[in-house]
Amino acid sequence: MTVETKLAVTAQDVRSFSEANNEPSWLTELRERALADVETLPMVKPDKTNVEKWNFTEFPAHTVESSTYASLEEFPEEVKAIVDAEGQHNIYIQHNNTPAYLQLSKELASKGVILTDILTAAREHSDLVQKYFMTEGVKIDQHKLTALHAALVNGGVFVYIPKNVIVEEPIQAVFLHDNENASLFNHVLVVAEANSSVTYVENYLSTVDEAKGQANIIAEVIVNDNANVTFGAVDVLAKGFTTYVNRRAILHRDAKVDWALGLMNDSDTLSENITYLKGDGSYADTKSVVVGRGEQSQNFTTEVRHWGKASNGYILIHGVMKDSARGIFNGIGKIEHGATKADAEQESRVLMLSKNARGDANPILLIDEDDVTAGHAASVGRVDPVQLYYLMSRGISKAEAERLIIHGFLNPVVNQLPIEGVRKQLTEIIERKVR
Amino acid sequence: MSTLVIKDLHVAIDEKEILKGVNLSLNTNEIHAIMGPNGTGKSTLASAIMGHPKYEVTSGSITLDGKNVLEMEVDERAKAGLFLAMQYPSEISGVTNADFLRSAINARRGEGNEISLMKFIRELDDKMEFLEMPEEMGQRYLNEGFSGGEKKRNEILQLMMLKPKFAILDEIDSGLDIDALKVVSKGINAMRGEGFGCLMITHYQRLLNYITPDHVHIMMQGRVVRSGGPELAEKLEAEGYDWIKKELGIEDEEETSGQEA
Numbered sequence: 300m301t302v303e304t305k306l307a308v309t310a311q312d313v314r315s316f317s318e319a320n321n322e323p324s325w326l327t328e329l330r331e332r333a334l335a336d337v338e339t340l341p342m343v344k345p346d347k348t349n350v351e352k353w354n355f356t357e358f359p360a361h362t363v364e365s366s367t368y369a370s371l372e373e374f375p376e377e378v379k380a381i382v383d384a385e386g387q388h389n390i391y392i393q394h395n396n397t398p399a400y401l402q403l404s405k406e407l408a409s410k411g412v413i414l415t416d417i418l419t420a421a422r423e424h425s426d427l428v429q430k431y432f433m434t435e436g437v438k439i440d441q442h443k444l445t446a447l448h449a450a451l452v453n454g455g456v457f458v459y460i461p462k463n464v465i466v467e468e469p470i471q472a473v474f475l476h477d478n479e480n481a482s483l484f485n486h487v488l489v490v491a492e493a494n495s496s497v498t499y500v501e502n503y504l505s506t507v508d509e510a511k512g513q514a515n516i517i518a519e520v521i522v523n524d525n526a527n528v529t530f531g532a533v534d535v536l537a538k539g540f541t542t543y544v545n546r547r548a549i550l551h552r553d554a555k556v557d558w559a560l561g562l563m564n565d566s567d568t569l570s571e572n573i574t575y576l577k578g579d580g581s582y583a584d585t586k587s588v589v590v591g592r593g594e595q596s597q598n599f600t601t602e603v604r605h606w607g608k609a610s611n612g613y614i615l616i617h618g619v620m621k622d623s624a625r626g627i628f629n630g631i632g633k634i635e636h637g638a639t640k641a642d643a644e645q646e647s648r649v650l651m652l653s654k655n656a657r658g659d660a661n662p663i664l665l666i667d668e669d670d671v672t673a674g675h676a677a678s679v680g681r682v683d684p685v686q687l688y689y690l691m692s693r694g695i696s697k698a699e700a701e702r703l704i705i706h707g708f709l710n711p712v713v714n715q716l717p718i719e720g721v722r723k724q725l726t727e728i729i730e731r732k733v734r
Numbered sequence: 735m736s737t738l739v740i741k742d743l744h745v746a747i748d749e750k751e752i753l754k755g756v757n758l759s760l761n762t763n764e765i766h767a768i769m770g771p772n773g774t775g776k777s778t779l780a781s782a783i784m785g786h787p788k789y790e791v792t793s794g795s796i797t798l799d800g801k802n803v804l805e806m807e808v809d810e811r812a813k814a815g816l817f818l819a820m821q822y823p824s825e826i827s828g829v830t831n832a833d834f835l836r837s838a839i840n841a842r843r844g845e846g847n848e849i850s851l852m853k854f855i856r857e858l859d860d861k862m863e864f865l866e867m868p869e870e871m872g873q874r875y876l877n878e879g880f881s882g883g884e885k886k887r888n889e890i891l892q893l894m895m896l897k898p899k900f901a902i903l904d905e906i907d908s909g910l911d912i913d914a915l916k917v918v919s920k921g922i923n924a925m926r927g928e929g930f931g932c933l934m935i936t937h938y939q940r941l942l943n944y945i946t947p948d949h950v951h952i953m954m955q956g957r958v959v960r961s962g963g964p965e966l967a968e969k970l971e972a973e974g975y976d977w978i979k980k981e982l983g984i985e986d987e988e989e990t991s992g993q994e995a
Contacts, residue, residue: 685787688785688787688824689820689823691808693812693817693834693892694809694896697807699837700809703833703837706828706829707827707828710827
């Protein structure tokens with residue numbers, strides 16, 4: 300039996316929304332087809348968590364109106380804290396569903412770099428968006444939630460780096476959520492053409508304690524031949540969302556992606572971070588940290604799939620679970636037939652801080668080729684009493700010793716984040732969450 | 735002057751009694767050495783003084799200037815002035831040596847009285863240079879991937895930075911080559927003086943060539959069985975332990991648990 304999908308949005312609403320945004324007809328039609336599929340497509344089935352009863356479909360409003368910002372000075376304090384006002388020249392801020400601020404350095408614009416909200420991009424760069432929007436990466440009909448996403452996209456950002464362009468300064472997107480009725484159907488599309496390079500960092504930041512809407516977020520990263528993308532993210536979405544976040548990269552020949560994800564939501568969260576190593580010599584380094592607390596239930600799937608010869612995929616995920624939080628960590632390395640000399644390595648470690656917390660590290664290696672190397676390490680445990688003793692024997696209190704051990708445990712990812720403000724923010728969030 | 739007094743100390747691990755009535759008294763400005771064969775409880779004594787969670791004190795007392803050490807948490811013992819250079823220091827991933835040391839110093843100094851960053855760095859640089867440690871070791875994660883010798887130097891670095899009243903050195907000499915041993919000894923000798931007392935646990939006379947003890951104690955079967963001056967260590971070096979066993983009527987039985995945790 301499938302749970303009935305009670306959608307507050309009709310086909311007519313979707314069409315009106317699309318038309319109001321002057322979307323190209325391909326997108327309007329895509330939305331309509333996707334909406335029709337929502338009813339019939341199966342629900343996503345993550346390993347070890349049953350999400351059939353999770354409410355992914357109810358929300359009070361498709362979009363809400365929010366204010367824009369004329370200048371950096373008008374940013375809310377929480378946003379100022381994570382944006383390096385002096386040094387950050389390439390920035391997009393979305394206020395709930397409203398594109399609120401956009402800045403791209405003249406130099407990058409003159410080289411053909413595109414940074415704009417996704418709906419504007421669909422109008423102004425229709426061909427490019429059509430080429431990559433849910434075609435190579437996430438498929439619309441993958442399951443109910445991807446179709447729902449395609450039908451209802453109401454925000455997100457488009458980043459396009461032309462051939463041979465090296466972007467030195469990071470590009471930052473901040474998705475500020477301060478209206479409890481808002482829903483985030485954000486689509487992020489990062490396209491790096493051949494021989495280009497870019498660092499993109501996104502922040503999902505709730506400043507309200509309770510959310511009534513949905514967060515159904517998809518990011519697609521297309522890395523063409525010999526291009527290089529560093530993708531950093533810090534997610535801090537409020538309790539009340541049912542968060543589905545799918546971050547997907549497609550790598551072509553000799554392409555490289557480095558993921559650094561700080562997954563700090565307070566909502567129930569289903570997260571997929573999947574990298575397809577299609578090209579020979581492609582390389583993915585996937586690093587994630589998670590802190591779960593309260594009654595939260597979360598499922599994280601990190602997968603690297605190898606088609607390319609001599610492709611390298613590394614997965615590292617460290618999770619801390621406290622209170623009664625539950626976290627499932629599925630690490631999947633899959634090597635397809637023909638991907639000779641591929642290397643798939645993964646490490647999942649879960650630290651539990653309280654009796655009722657539950658963590659499950661689930662390493663999976665699926666290998667269809669002989670001439671490869673692969674390995675995994677997984678552990679679930681508590682803070683080592685001998686480590687605590689060692690630190691305390693130097694005069695450090697038990698609480699501070701635990702704090703040091705936890706921060707140390709999460710540091711491998713925190714240190715990877717390329718923007719200092721974001722690094723600091725993640726450190727502070729971890730501090731707050733594990734206290 | 736401070737005094738550390740251990741009286742009739744009995745300690746068990748997993749309900750097996752290892753220490754069977756240890757008596758020992760140390761003053762600051764004194765260096766004591768404890769020697770003895772493997773498995774006689776030397777390391778157990780060190781761990782019990784510091785408060786290792788696996789060791790249970792079943793009877794007896796430890797006092798520091800009259801204060802009951804056994805009632806203190808591990809961090810309180812450190813703040814009261816005790817320090818243990820461990821035989822197997824823990825590795826703490828993700829925490830740099832420097833950050834750890836600063837936290838430890840500030841924990842002792844208390845809130846509002848934190849050491850200034852400049853002063854800390856200056857002192858750390860000085861001490862690391864003194865111990866011939868490369869500068870980058872301050873930024874490496876605490877003991878992670880350190881060689882045996884690097885770990886021992888790092889214990890002495892902590893000792894020099896934290897300046898305790900009493901240091902217990904648990905086999906600080908094991909696994910060190912002669913150059914490293916000299917450096918480690920140099921560190922300990924630099925601490926020597928008013929306000930500092932030391933209890934060195936070792937198998938080997940070799941360490942005592944570099945750090946001359948004021949008192950030497952021999953432990954066997956969970957007790958201190960002989961105490962004397964440096965000449966006692968020399969006699970052990972020359973004649974081994976058999977003469978004491980004979981005097982005490984100890985048969986060569988299997989020694990306690992056969993391992994020193």
